[in-house]
Amino acid sequence: MCAHPTSASARTRPTIYDVASRAGVSKSLVSLVLRDEPHVSDARRQAVLEAIEELGYRPSRAASALASQQTRSVGVLIDDFRNPWFVELLAGLRSVLDPAGYTVSVADLQLEAASGRNPVDGFLAQHVDTLVLAAEPRAELLRNIPVPVVVAGVRELGPAVLPRADVVAGDDERGGELATRHLLDLGHRRIGHVTGRGGPAAHRRKGYERAMTAAGLRPLVVGAGKGTSEQDGRSGALELLDRVPPVTAIVAANDVMAVGALAALRERGLKAPADVAVVGYDNSPLAAYGYLALTSVDPHSREIGAEAARTLLARLENPDAPRRYALIEPALATRPSTGPSRNGQIHEP
Amino acid sequence: MCAHPTSASARTRPTIYDVASRAGVSKSLVSLVLRDEPHVSDARRQAVLEAIEELGYRPSRAASALASQQTRSVGVLIDDFRNPWFVELLAGLRSVLDPAGYTVSVADLQLEAASGRNPVDGFLAQHVDTLVLAAEPRAELLRNIPVPVVVAGVRELGPAVLPRADVVAGDDERGGELATRHLLDLGHRRIGHVTGRGGPAAHRRKGYERAMTAAGLRPLVVGAGKGTSEQDGRSGALELLDRVPPVTAIVAANDVMAVGALAALRERGLKAPADVAVVGYDNSPLAAYGYLALTSVDPHSREIGAEAARTLLARLENPDAPRRYALIEPALATRPSTGPSRNGQIHEP
DNA sequence: TTGAAAGCGCTAACAT
DNA sequence: ATGTTAGCGCTTTCAA
Numbered sequence: 001m002c003a004h005p006t007s008a009s010a011r012t013r014p015t016i017y018d019v020a021s022r023a024g025v026s027k028s029l030v031s032l033v034l035r036d037e038p039h040v041s042d043a044r045r046q047a048v049l050e051a052i053e054e055l056g057y058r059p060s061r062a063a064s065a066l067a068s069q070q071t072r073s074v075g076v077l078i079d080d081f082r083n084p085w086f087v088e089l090l091a092g093l094r095s096v097l098d099p100a101g102y103t104v105s106v107a108d109l110q111l112e113a114a115s116g117r118n119p120v121d122g123f124l125a126q127h128v129d130t131l132v133l134a135a136e137p138r139a140e141l142l143r144n145i146p147v148p149v150v151v152a153g154v155r156e157l158g159p160a161v162l163p164r165a166d167v168v169a170g171d172d173e174r175g176g177e178l179a180t181r182h183l184l185d186l187g188h189r190r191i192g193h194v195t196g197r198g199g200p201a202a203h204r205r206k207g208y209e210r211a212m213t214a215a216g217l218r219p220l221v222v223g224a225g226k227g228t229s230e231q232d233g234r235s236g237a238l239e240l241l242d243r244v245p246p247v248t249a250i251v252a253a254n255d256v257m258a259v260g261a262l263a264a265l266r267e268r269g270l271k272a273p274a275d276v277a278v279v280g281y282d283n284s285p286l287a288a289y290g291y292l293a294l295t296s297v298d299p300h301s302r303e304i305g306a307e308a309a310r311t312l313l314a315r316l317e318n319p320d321a322p323r324r325y326a327l328i329e330p331a332l333a334t335r336p337s338t339g340p341s342r343n344g345q346i347h348e349p
Numbered sequence: 350m351c352a353h354p355t356s357a358s359a360r361t362r363p364t365i366y367d368v369a370s371r372a373g374v375s376k377s378l379v380s381l382v383l384r385d386e387p388h389v390s391d392a393r394r395q396a397v398l399e400a401i402e403e404l405g406y407r408p409s410r411a412a413s414a415l416a417s418q419q420t421r422s423v424g425v426l427i428d429d430f431r432n433p434w435f436v437e438l439l440a441g442l443r444s445v446l447d448p449a450g451y452t453v454s455v456a457d458l459q460l461e462a463a464s465g466r467n468p469v470d471g472f473l474a475q476h477v478d479t480l481v482l483a484a485e486p487r488a489e490l491l492r493n494i495p496v497p498v499v500v501a502g503v504r505e506l507g508p509a510v511l512p513r514a515d516v517v518a519g520d521d522e523r524g525g526e527l528a529t530r531h532l533l534d535l536g537h538r539r540i541g542h543v544t545g546r547g548g549p550a551a552h553r554r555k556g557y558e559r560a561m562t563a564a565g566l567r568p569l570v571v572g573a574g575k576g577t578s579e580q581d582g583r584s585g586a587l588e589l590l591d592r593v594p595p596v597t598a599i600v601a602a603n604d605v606m607a608v609g610a611l612a613a614l615r616e617r618g619l620k621a622p623a624d625v626a627v628v629g630y631d632n633s634p635l636a637a638y639g640y641l642a643l644t645s646v647d648p649h650s651r652e653i654g655a656e657a658a659r660t661l662l663a664r665l666e667n668p669d670a671p672r673r674y675a676l677i678e679p680a681l682a683t684r685p686s687t688g689p690s691r692n693g694q695i696h697e698p
Numbered sequence: 699t700t701g702a703a704a705g706c707g708c709t710a711a712c713a714t
Numbered sequence: 715a716t717g718t719t720a721g722c723g724c725t726t727t728c729a730a
């Protein structure tokens with residue numbers, strides 16, 4: 001005797017067996033209905049659905065994972081919960097993953113690293129079906145990952161470290177250009193840039209440099225190799241403000257750094273936008289606070305998330321499809337931090 | 350023939366069978382070693398550990414969950430990813446849950462609600478062993494939850510809606526008092542409070558009122574029944590500033606609202622702390638930004654998280670233990686937003 | 699279109 | 715201290 005159908009017992013949650021016997025069908029049929037398979041008669045399907053409803057049946061993820069060898073879960077690695085740009089990314093991911101029946105779990109690289117854990121390993125131990133990388137872990141953490149990877153927002157990782165990964169990223173170079181052009185259009189000429197470590201920052205810097213060069217101006221970049229925190233933004237901005245002559249506008253590599261730049265301005269007795277204009281990047285909730293009111297490049301993170309999710313689903317469907325590499329077009333969200341300056345619209349060097 | 354030991358095949362991940370045969374023991378012995386059971390000889394244990402290492406074996410969570418009927422995972426429900434107070438709470442939770450071998454998954458109530466999902470249900474579908482509530486979902490979502498619940502930071506939920514839940518919360522009443530006393534000590538007399546919906550806000554308000562009354566002053570509260578966003582903070586603060594005579598200090602129900610208050614000040618041409626002092630609550634990353642530099646009540650969220658996790662583990666250990674109700678003592682983090690005011694230290698009504 | 703039966707990889711009760 | 719064995723609740727051939 002191998003099989004021992006569970007009887008509909010009193011205490012325990014109903015199982016597929018209970019549903020089956022209540023609907024007067026076999027367990028297999030219930031399984032088919034659950035997964036929306038086409039070849040089931042309407043009558044049976046109806047009966048099963050009713051039984052499910054009446055019993056309040058909920059399939060066991062563990063059992064289904066064990067039997068099917070897939071968890072229907074995806075791990076999302078973000079950089080730092082304190083930098084709120086990830087919120088929209090997550091919303092976008094879930095908007096398509098949820099309807100598809102996938103669970104998403106999130107980890108914060110900073111937090112994991114701080115406690116000496118390996119977040120990628122953690123996800124693999126959970127047996128996620130796939131990994132979304134919205135951060136840049138050290139390359140050694142990414143050695144032979146046995147599941148598909150989608151890089152979201154950090155295209156640097158794509159070709160180099162993870163040759164097989166799909167990439168859906170914001171066009172950060174374009175974004176850096178947008179920010180700088182906006183300042184140029186406002187009449188600024190001495191525009192400085194505070195950059196930092198990492199792929200996104202590098203692309204944003206490149207965009208800034210391209211726009212400056214195109215306008216016949218010399219790029220002025222600080223913070224290369226440093227971090228991307230508020231403090232880094234502040235010290236970079238101070239450096240720019242202390243140049244002679246000082247800058248009249250600052251492009252920061254992200255919103256948090258832009259907030260740091262605002263602090264630097266105040267320390268020097270200056271105001272944005274009257275004395276110095278400031279532009280951030282990410283269009284995070286931070287930028288929208290009335291007190292900060294930062295003009296910021298909007299990478300359309302929600303769309304990046306949704307597209308990354310679609311890519312991931314497609315990849316799961318077809319593991320051998322050619323690698324996807326999508327760049328989402330950013331836009332500029334204009335706010336008072338680049339409003340009219342003290343000297344009218346025109347800044348001369 | 351019922352049993353079919355998996356042979357160590359080429360493609361598939363190693364299983365407990367592979368480890369067992371490699372170590373020359375039975376599967377059960379491996380299982381015992383994995384779970385650190387005491388009664389295993391050192392020799393065997395060593396052999397098993399080596400086999401695990403050599404094979405790169407990773408236990409299957411699905412299988413173990415199915416067999417043991419527990420997932421070793423906990424669901425954490427926070428209110429809103431955009432309000433960064435949760436970061437430390439999470440860090441605290443993980444600091445004790447990780448070593449205990451528990452996985453934590455996080456959901457954002459706002460996000461879930463926005464997409465019409467039921468986050469509690471989502472967690473239950475994942476079969477989390479227990480739920481941590483760091484938010485206040487509508488009561489109907491909390492009807493007969495079949496797993497232990499720990500309320501972290503939102504003690505309002507405790508006795509009322511979830512009579513059986515353990516509670517580990519910040520002493521928000523004490524915190525509101527701390528904030529207000531600080532202002533009183535600075536010489537302020539016309540101190541207004543911007544509150545909002547929800548348990549934490551209610552307790553903080555009560556603390557504010559207590560401190561005011563104790564000082565022989567009339568409490569001045571706005572925003573009751575409204576939200577707790579930056580915009581709510583701003584409009585509440587505007588209301589306080591437009592009183593005649595206007596307030597000289599504002600206690601906000603959280604940091605995000607305090608940032609809103611700063612915006613309100615600027616709209617009225619006022620500055621903090623010179624014209625009006627501002628205190629936030631949560632001591633979130635926001636408060637520490639140089640440009641905001643908010644004095645803020647620190648609820649010790651990390652400690653709350655760690656204590657909540659310990660409580661949870663204890664509850665899992667002993668389901669019938671008496672209900673735990675712990676209040677963590679807050680502290681005040683002093684920053685420039687309550688620095689010396691324009692008129693010296695003394696504010697007369 | 700539906701059912702029977704054999705596992706998925708592990709745990710736990712029981713034997714030894 | 716270690717091995718045997720029967721499931722956990724589902725998926726998935728394979729037959730019918």
